[in-house]
Amino acid sequence: MNTLTLGQKSKIIATYTLPVILAWLFLVTNLNERFTIIAQELKPSCAALYRHGQYKIGQCDNYINEKQPTIKQQGNLEDLQQYDEKILQYWQRLIDSEHIDTAALKRVKTSSQSLFHWEIKRETKAIIDVCNQYQDPKVCEIASIYIDVDQKLFNIFIFNITTVFIMVLLPFLMMAEFLAKSQRIHLSYERRKYASTNNWWLKLILGGIMVIGWVYIINPLGRGASTYYQFFISAGMITENTLPIFIKVERISPVVAGFFGWYLHLIGYIFTKVIHHDVISGRVYNLLFKKFIVVYGLSLILPTTGIIENGAAYTLFTFLIGLFPLTTMSMLFEAASKLGMQSNKATGNLSILPGISRWQILRLEEEGVDSMASLANIRRQTIDENLQFIRRLTYFWVDIAQLYTIVGDEGYKVLKEHCQTASEFIKQSENTEFCHRVDQLEGVSNADEIARLLKSTFPPSSANG
16 A cells, blocks of 8 residues: 655645635635725725714714703703704714715615614713713714724625635545545555546636635625625624624525535535545536536526515525435436336336445446446446445446346346346356246347357456456
8 A cells, every 4th residue: 555745645635625726816816806996985985974973073072061060960851861862963964964875885785874873872872871970972982983994894804715715625625635645545646646636627617616605605795785784893883783794694695595505515425425535536526516507507597487486485495406406306216216107118227226325326426327338338447446435336236237238127127036247147158057047038038149248248358357
């Protein structure tokens, strides 16, 4: 068994994950430009809001200084109520003023007016408390709206790119780690390195899909509106329910829901492969890409059909499509085949193989084997390298598939009681008594002819040879 050095393992991991990292770097560049534009829009609005706020706070200072002796000496609640109303009037005028009536603040799904109404309640209560304690009302936090706009946006930016990086890199890193370090994989460094570069462009495309999908999972209102919303939270303008927006959002796009279901399916599928140390073949990404195309297409087309009118039900349906892409349909066909609901001529399904599990069927489909005929013609190299963890079983199934392919479905049903595999049939064909029994079976041709076809169609150099 070849033992890889630390440098060789690092090269394999780096090569395997490079396409995903490149897709992520593209996101960083694009997202940085978007945040720069948002900062340019926010700064003038926040500056105007800050200047007017400071001016009005100064007016409040003068007003309170005039009223404090009365409140202090007489405890006049009526004056305090007038102060409260004056502050509310000031904030309402500020909300309605042209200084914050900008496109930047209007982009938030929850209107800027509603956001500022929340702030009215908080700030008014804070200033009233100050009046009751005869203190300076400048503790009002309106300055936080303006101070460190760039820093607040930078923190949101870092959260975005870090979350996306972790969620996108996770499945690829698991595969790369086991490919480089697994002792159960009997391959040289050169073969492992080749496996790490295989399907490079497909991994890049899948990485890009996952990057875009996760951007809109953590920014369900869109990149711009979600950023403004998070900015208002960090500035203290929203003080109720300040959980991250992607946790508390009530509705998400059905397409995003479909992607999230597909991502969970991908993680589960990759995790199963890692458990079996089945990380050599790169064809898994071809299969996952096909499944994504199906999920994305159905998510776009279903709304036009009118089958599901309820929006929440439609979102849940697309999520389930993503979580179980293609597999549900194939499982139904297999169940129908086992129950005899399909035409015998249409059979040849892998589920008729003895001892085969659902996971093993999916694994063979990943290698392009979706029928008995394709299994009968699988290459020996594919079995020895890509299917190491089920190598012996696969050779047994190939032996069955070769006989099945020659005699057909009806013929194999009657023949398997006497002979189950191609190699066994060839050996038994030298026995006169066996050939006589075969010739008597309905739906089966001459035993010598079957043996000749097996030898010529599947020579010893084939998988079972």
